[in-house]
Amino acid sequence: MRLPIDRCTNPRLDADAVANLKLSNVPSDHLYIAEYAHMEWRKERIAPYRPLQLTPLSLGLHYAQQVFEGMKAYRMNDGRIGVFRTDRHAQRFNASLRRMAMPEVPTDMFANAVHTLVDLEREWVPPGPDSAYYIRPFVIATEERIGLKPSEEFMFLVGGGPFRPVYPKPLRVRVERQYTRASKGGTGYAKCGGNYAAAMLPTILANEAGYDQVLWTDAHEHEYIEESGTMNVMFFINGVLTTAPLGDTILDGITRDSILVLAREQGIPIDERSVSVTELRERILDGSLTEAFGVGTAASVAPITTVGIDGEDYHLEIKQDALMFGFKQQLLDIRTGAAPDAHNWMTIIDGFVK
C-alpha cells in the first residue's frame, strides 16, 4: 500500500551534511503517523517532522502505556540501503504491545511504515562502517482521561535520524546488588518506557561510582547476571559462548539472536544459562572467562573490560583477535553487503516511495 506523503518543503540537511554530521540526535525530515480508534488503525500517513498535538491528559503521559523499538537502516557498499531484520522487530514490537494491553500493529503495516519512511529519508542514511539511520517505531496511549484505565486510542509513529559511529572505550560495568530492572511476571521482556525510567537512577549511581553501565542481576537474589544496561550480555567461558536464557526478565535482543545464529553455524559451542556473580568472579580470576561483552542494536558489540563486584574491580584484557570482534565484523559484512545475506535478514529499500 502506498502511504500518503506530505513532503517537507525545507529539508534541514543535504547528503553531504549528513555524511559529516557529528551528532546522533538529529531527527530526519519526516515522521510516519497512524491513529487507532474504534478498534482499528487508520489515517496512516507520512508528514514533515514536527511537534505532536496531544491532550495533557493523554493516558500514556501518566500511566506509561507506551512501547518502542530500535532498529537500523544501513548504506551498503554498492550504495543501496538495507534494513536489518524488520520482521523480527515487528514481532517483538507486538509482544511488547500485548504485555502493555495495547493494540498490535500488523507486521505488514509495521514493515510498510518503516520501509517507506527509510525510502523517503534515504539521503539521511549516512555512509561508512558503523554508521546507520536509527529507526524508532513507537506507540503511545493518547486517550484523554484523568482516571486510570487502559487507553482505547493510540498513535503509532516512526521517526529516525542518522547514527554516527561511536567508538566507545571498553566498558566498565558494576554488578547491581540493590536495584532491579526486571522481575518474574513483570515487564522486563517488553521494550516499554517504564523499564528505562526505572533504570535511570541505578545507572546514574553507577556512573557516579565511575562505571559506564549497570550489570543487572535477578530480582530475587541479586546473584544471577541478566543484562548490561540496555544490552544483552555474553561471555566466553572455556571457549563456550554463554548468555542468559530468554524469559520474562530478559529482553529478546535481535543482536543476541543474530550472534547465536552465526555462532551455531560456525560450530562455536553455546550455553544459554544463568551465570552467577560468584562464578563470574572466580572465572575472571582463574582466566577461564576470556571475554565479556554487551550486544545490542546501538553498539552492535561492546567489549567489557572491568566488572565491579561488591566494591572490587576485576579486569579483562581486550585482545584484538577476540571472538566478539569476529561477530561484530560478520554482522557488519551482512549489513554492508560484503558478505552474502544467507538468512534474508536485509530488506533492500527501493520503490516504496514513488
Ligand SMILES: *Cc1c(COP(=O)(O)O)cnc(C)c1O
Ligand atoms: C533493546 C534492548 C536490548 C538489545 O536488543 P537489540 O534488539 O539487540 O537491539 C537488550 N536489552 C534491553 C533491555 C533492551 O532494551
